[in-house]
Amino acid sequence: MTARILDGAALAAQIREDLSKRVAELAGAGVQPGLGTVLVGDNPASATYVRLKHSDSAEIGIASFGEHLPTSASQAEVEAVIRRFNADPAIDAFLVQVPLPKGLDEAAALLAVDPDKDVDGLHPVNLGRLVMGAPGPLACTPSGILELLVHYGVEVEGRHVVIVGRGLTIGRPLALLLALKRPRCNAAVTVVHTGVADLGRYTRQADVLVAAAGSPGLIKADMVKPGAAVVGAGVTIEGKNRLVSDVEESVAEVAGWVTPRVGGVGPMTRAMLLSNCVLAAERRVSSPSA
Structure with missing residues (x-):
């Protein structure tokens, strides 16, 4: 068996094309969407992520607003920028790029973001909305994974989904999303982690397996149920720029569907942020009065 590829790059391009049409419709109403970023310090990876977000925005006609503070910035200075972005009517949504430099209270900074402008969908208010099944911004990577599975015809509803990883950005919100009693979701969800004894005992039960542990090569072919859909959401950077997936390449010989090492989940995360x-x-x- 050779797995079918869950091509996130191709689907993300389609999503951006659709979004560009919606941006054009907004322009007809005199509105240009605005995306803001708050970057603190000189972390090269963070700077790259922010640059890509602004590049993606420009491609489809979203206005960009960026604030880059030095590593020496105080908590008060960071939160002052956040309050300014909260109040700016030209900025519809924004993010505080993490990790923040040592000495800054990351949780407090994220809590200071207006939940309705939380483009990452990770504010506690929005996670609470997700628990309640209420409308609100969805976490970008989980929603991107769901869109990817649905687009390529992978059944989620009524199936067993195993998520390896319990992080705030992927594992926990993805579990909440896929367990919701609504179309396209409604799955039986199991969340495990790298500290579980005999991890393969759980992963081999999965109809859909999502690896989001950030542990290179964690998921091997003998840990996968034949024909399962396998999503490598966790990546590690080795050397200067080589991305290494949580999923070994040999898994493609067992799985029914699999994400590629590059061009799988990452492009979908960026598309869902837009x-x-x-x-x-x-x-x-x-x-308009909100």
Whole structure:
């Protein structure tokens, strides 16, 4: 068996094309979506991520607003920028790029973001909305994974999904999303982690296996149920720029579907971030007094 590829890059391109049309419709109403970023310090990876977000925004007509503070910035200075972005009507959604430099309270900074402008969908208010099944920004990587599975015809509803990893950005919100009693979700979800004894005992039960542990080569072929869909959401950077997946390449010989090492989940995360920004702008048009 050779797995079918869950091509996130191709799907993300389609999503961006659709978003660009929606941005054009907003322009007809006199509105340009605005995405903001708050970058603190000189972490090269963080700088690259922020640059890509602004590049993606420009490609589809979203206005960019960036604030780059030095490593020496105080908590008060960071939160002052956040308050300014919260109050700026031109910025529909924004993010604080993490990790923040040592000495800064990351949790406090993230809590200071207006939940309705939380483009990452990770504010506690938005996670609470997710628990309740209420409308609100969805975490970008989990929503991107769901869109990827649905687009390529992978059944989720009523199936057993095993998520390896319990992090805030992927594992926990993905489990909440896929367990919701609503179309496209409604799965039986098991969350495990690298500290579990005999991890393969759990992963071999999965109809859909999501590896989000950030542990290179964690998932091997003998840990996968034949025909399962395997999503490598966890990546590690080795050397200067080589991305290494949580999923070994040999898994493609057993799985029914698999994400590629490059061009799988990453492009979908970026596309869903843009989607959250456009949705926020559309809410601004439909509720101008909000």
